[in-house]
Amino acid sequence: xxxxxxxxxxxxxxFNYGGEQTPTILNIxxxxxxxxxxxxxxxxxxxxxxxMKIIAGLLTNYSGEIYFQDCxxxxxxxxxxxxxxxxxxxxxxxxxxxxxxxxxxxxxxxxYSDVSANDIDELLNLVGILHKxxxxxxxxxxxxxxxxxxxxxxxxxxxxxxxxxxTKGLDSNGQDQLLAIIExxxxxxxxxxxxxxxxxxxxxxxxxxxxCLNKTSHWHNKTDLLTKNILEDIYHCEFEHLLIHENxxxxxxxxxxxxxxxxxxxxxxQSLGKDPHSxxxxxKK
Amino acid sequence: MIVxxxxxxxxxxxxxxxxxxxxxxxxxxxxxxxxxxxxxKNAFMGSAISHSTLLGLAIALSLFSSENSFSIxxxxxxxxxxxTLFLAFSTYxxxxxxxxxxxxxxxxxxALGIIIHSLFAKNKTDLLSFLFGNxxxxxxxxxxLSAILLAISAPLIxxxxxxxxxxxxxxxxxxxxxxxxxxxxxxxxxxxxxxIVTSIKLxxxxxxxxxxxxxxxxxxxxxxxVKQTFVLSxxxxxxxxxxxxxxxxxxxxxxxxxxAVVLFFALVLSLLIKKIYHLFK
Numbered sequence: 001x002x003x004x005x006x007x008x009x010x011x012x013x014x015f016n017y018g019g020e021q022t023p024t025i026l027n028i029x030x031x032x033x034x035x036x037x038x039x040x041x042x043x044x045x046x047x048x049x050x051x052m053k054i055i056a057g058l059l060t061n062y063s064g065e066i067y068f069q070d071c072x073x074x075x076x077x078x079x080x081x082x083x084x085x086x087x088x089x090x091x092x093x094x095x096x097x098x099x100x101x102x103x104x105x106x107x108x109x110x111x112y113s114d115v116s117a118n119d120i121d122e123l124l125n126l127v128g129i130l131h132k133x134x135x136x137x138x139x140x141x142x143x144x145x146x147x148x149x150x151x152x153x154x155x156x157x158x159x160x161x162x163x164x165x166x167t168k169g170l171d172s173n174g175q176d177q178l179l180a181i182i183e184x185x186x187x188x189x190x191x192x193x194x195x196x197x198x199x200x201x202x203x204x205x206x207x208x209x210x211x212c213l214n215k216t217s218h219w220h221n222k223t224d225l226l227t228k229n230i231l232e233d234i235y236h237c238e239f240e241h242l243l244i245h246e247n248x249x250x251x252x253x254x255x256x257x258x259x260x261x262x263x264x265x266x267x268x269x270q271s272l273g274k275d276p277h278s279x280x281x282x283x284k285k
Numbered sequence: 286m287i288v289x290x291x292x293x294x295x296x297x298x299x300x301x302x303x304x305x306x307x308x309x310x311x312x313x314x315x316x317x318x319x320x321x322x323x324x325x326k327n328a329f330m331g332s333a334i335s336h337s338t339l340l341g342l343a344i345a346l347s348l349f350s351s352e353n354s355f356s357i358x359x360x361x362x363x364x365x366x367x368x369t370l371f372l373a374f375s376t377y378x379x380x381x382x383x384x385x386x387x388x389x390x391x392x393x394x395x396a397l398g399i400i401i402h403s404l405f406a407k408n409k410t411d412l413l414s415f416l417f418g419n420x421x422x423x424x425x426x427x428x429x430l431s432a433i434l435l436a437i438s439a440p441l442i443x444x445x446x447x448x449x450x451x452x453x454x455x456x457x458x459x460x461x462x463x464x465x466x467x468x469x470x471x472x473x474x475x476x477x478x479x480x481i482v483t484s485i486k487l488x489x490x491x492x493x494x495x496x497x498x499x500x501x502x503x504x505x506x507x508x509x510x511v512k513q514t515f516v517l518s519x520x521x522x523x524x525x526x527x528x529x530x531x532x533x534x535x536x537x538x539x540x541x542x543x544x545a546v547v548l549f550f551a552l553v554l555s556l557l558i559k560k561i562y563h564l565f566k
Contacts (some may be wrong), residue, residue, distance in 0.1 A: 153458070
C-alpha cells in the first residue's frame, strides 16, 4: 500500500459500550487512500455505525489507533473536525424545528469564514437540490433529505466523508442517483468516502474497497473476490444464491458458457432477462 | 377606563414600573429560550429546575430574613445552579430516558426544601409568595439584578444562535462539525437556572414554566422557518406578558397566575382560530 496518499488507517480498533460484556467491534484494521470509497457491509448490530462514530470523533473511548494523514488522532490536541464530515441517518434530525434547506446550510456555513453564499448554492446545485433551498427539510422526500445532508457535509470541503446508510429508505432509482452524486463528489474533490449500507449490490458496484463487519472484522479488497463464505460468516446465515461481480455476471450473459457461477448454480441467462439487480441480492435460506 | 388608569399607574408608582420593566425583560428572554427548550425536549428539565429552586429558597430563608433580598437571591441561585449542574451532568447524551431521574430529583429536592423550611425558616409564610410570585415584592434591587442577568443571558443565546439551532436540529452533525455540544448543554441549563431564579418574584417557581413553554409552543405551531419561530415566540411572550401584568394590576390579581392564564388563553384562542381558518380555507 502506498502510504503517501493514505488518508486514513485504523489498526486493531476495538470498542466496547460501557456495561456490555462483548465488544461492539474487535480488532478492526483497514486503510483508505485519497479519493477512494470504502463500503462497510454487515448485519444490524455488527458495529458499522459504531465504527463511523469512532472515526467521526463521536465515540472516543476506543482502543487501537486511527491515523488520519499519518497522525494518530489520539495524539492530536484538537480533533480535525474541519477535515471530516459525518452524515448520520436522516431519521436523527430533530423534526420539531421548522428548518429550511438554506437555513440548515447556513448553520454549517457560519462555522467557516471562507464559505460564501455562492458556494452554498453551488453545493446545493451539485446534489441537485438548489430549487428546493427555500423549502422546509421536513417536507422533503427521503432522497432529497439525504442530498441536503450530504450538501451540508461538503460545506467544509472535507478530506473524508462518512455516510451512515445514506440510501436507507430509498427506492433503487433513488439509491442510484445518490450514489452517482457521491461518485461525482469523489471525482471532483478527490474526497475519500466511507459508506455504510445494507445493499450489497450498491456497495460492490460503487466501492473500490469493502469492509465486512460483524464485531470481528473481515477486511476485503476487491482485487480479491468477496466470497460467499465471507458473507455467510459475516451475516451468520446462508445465502441461497448470490452473484457478486457484476462484470462476471455480464460475461456470463455475453458468453454461451453454462459454467456455474462462483457462488451459485442457478441459470444466469434466465435470471438476467428479468432484473439483473435482483440477481445480486443475497437471499437468505 | 379602569385599564387606562391601571396603565397610567405603572408610570406613577415605582414598584409597578419596576414590575413592568421586569416583566418585559423576562418575557423577551423567555421568548428566546422557549422554542429551544421545547425543541431540545427539555420541558421536563425546566420543571425540575424551577421546582428545585424551592430547596434553594428554603435554605436561603432559613439563613437570611426575607428583607435581605440580595442574599436570598444569591443563595437560591447558588443552590439551584448546583442542582442544575447535577441534572445536566446526569442527562448529557445518555441512552436511558432521563425523565425518571428528573422526576425523582425534583420531587426529592422540593420535599427537602419543604422540610428545611418548616424546621428552620425565620418566617414560615414567605415560601408561598415565592411559589406563586408577587409583583409587589419586586424591589429596585431585584430589577437591577434581573436586568444584569438577562443582559448576560440574551447575548448568550443570540450571538451563537446558529450553533444553538444546528445542535438542536442535527446534534451529531453539529458535534462532528466541531461544535462543543457539552459546553452548550451545560450553558443551556445554567441559563435556564438564571432565568428561573430571576423570575421567581414575578411569576413564582411553579408558574414560570408557563412563560418558558407557551411562547415556544405557540411559535412552533405557527412558524414556517427558524427565524420566524423565534420572532413569533418573543412577540407572543412580550405582548401577552404585558397584557397579563396590566390585568393583574387592574383587577388586583396575583401576577404569576394572571400571566399564566393570559398566555394559556392566548394560545388556545390562536389554535382555535387556526383550526377554523383551515376549515374554511
